[in-house]
Amino acid sequence: MSPVADFQLNVKQNWCPGCGDFSVQAAIQRALGNLGRAPHEVVIVSGIGCSSRLPGYINTYGFHSTHGRSLPLAQGVKLARPELTVLACGGDGDGFAIGLGHTIHAMRRDLDITYIVMDNHVYGLTKGQVSPRSDRGFVTKTSPAGSTETPVSALELALSAGAGFIAQGFSKELNELAALIEAGIRHTGFSFINVFSPCVTFNKVNTYEWYSQRLRKVGDLPNHDRHDRMTAMQLVMETEGLITGLIFERG
Numbered sequence: 001m002s003p004v005a006d007f008q009l010n011v012k013q014n015w016c017p018g019c020g021d022f023s024v025q026a027a028i029q030r031a032l033g034n035l036g037r038a039p040h041e042v043v044i045v046s047g048i049g050c051s052s053r054l055p056g057y058i059n060t061y062g063f064h065s066t067h068g069r070s071l072p073l074a075q076g077v078k079l080a081r082p083e084l085t086v087l088a089c090g091g092d093g094d095g096f097a098i099g100l101g102h103t104i105h106a107m108r109r110d111l112d113i114t115y116i117v118m119d120n121h122v123y124g125l126t127k128g129q130v131s132p133r134s135d136r137g138f139v140t141k142t143s144p145a146g147s148t149e150t151p152v153s154a155l156e157l158a159l160s161a162g163a164g165f166i167a168q169g170f171s172k173e174l175n176e177l178a179a180l181i182e183a184g185i186r187h188t189g190f191s192f193i194n195v196f197s198p199c200v201t202f203n204k205v206n207t208y209e210w211y212s213q214r215l216r217k218v219g220d221l222p223n224h225d226r227h228d229r230m231t232a233m234q235l236v237m238e239t240e241g242l243i244t245g246l247i248f249e250r251g
């Protein structure tokens with residue numbers, strides 16, 4: 001069994017202190033170690049953005065690709081080398097703006113890939129513009145009067161597009177996040193994991209504290225039937241997406 005340490009690299013992350021992406025990196029390393037994968041059996045493909053630097057910080061094969069294109073690359077890798085464990089990752093701008101078409105089609109195509117979105121409701125790398133996940137009223141340099149657009153609902157989108165495994169985590173909850181990623185990798189088929197991963201530099205609204213005050217856990221709802229897509233949709237709509245845990249898994 002490959003220990004978690006096998007996935008560590010001595011590379012200093014180019015992330016701001018406190019960025020939620022540190023936890024996502026740690027959670028992926030823990031999940032891979034727990035699953036007993038060897039570094040040479042894993043490929044992580046990213047798009048462009050702060051979070052897309054992640055493959056450079058984990059000791060596996062990695063591909064830092066182009067904006068919004070992690071999923072076409074990851075699907076190509078999986079088709080060519082189906083024996084590999086393939087992860088794709090990126091930010092909310094990457095996956096829900098320029099890459100949104102790929103996200104929807106990858107969900108319905110259902111190749112055995114785990115897609116992790118580090119969702120901070122803002123464009124961080126380019127220094128703070130409104131993203132497709134920004135809340136209405138969110139003020140940035142490109143939305144000085146506040147965003148007037150309805151944010152993409154990541155979980156409703158995934159449920160509608162037919163994804164077979166849908167989960168949501170929070171960077172502050174490392175144990176839960178690592179377990180969700182492990183479950184996503186174990187799931188055969190396309191797994192989607194959205195992670196609230198705060199940008200401490202350019203999003204002063206959706207902070208760790210903001211999420212801590214609002215997030216509920218699927219685990220606290222003992223009657224949730226994760227195999228029922230309709231029930232999952234109702235849960236997501238009732239909580240306005242502010243819920244963590246395994247939301248849906250095809251039975």
Ligand code: SF4
Nearest residue numbers: 016019050124199200
């Ligand atoms: Fe993280 Fe935001 Fe800093 Fe980018 S700008 S590294 S998303 S805290």
Ligand code: MG
Nearest residue numbers: 091092093122
């Ligand atoms: Mg972002």
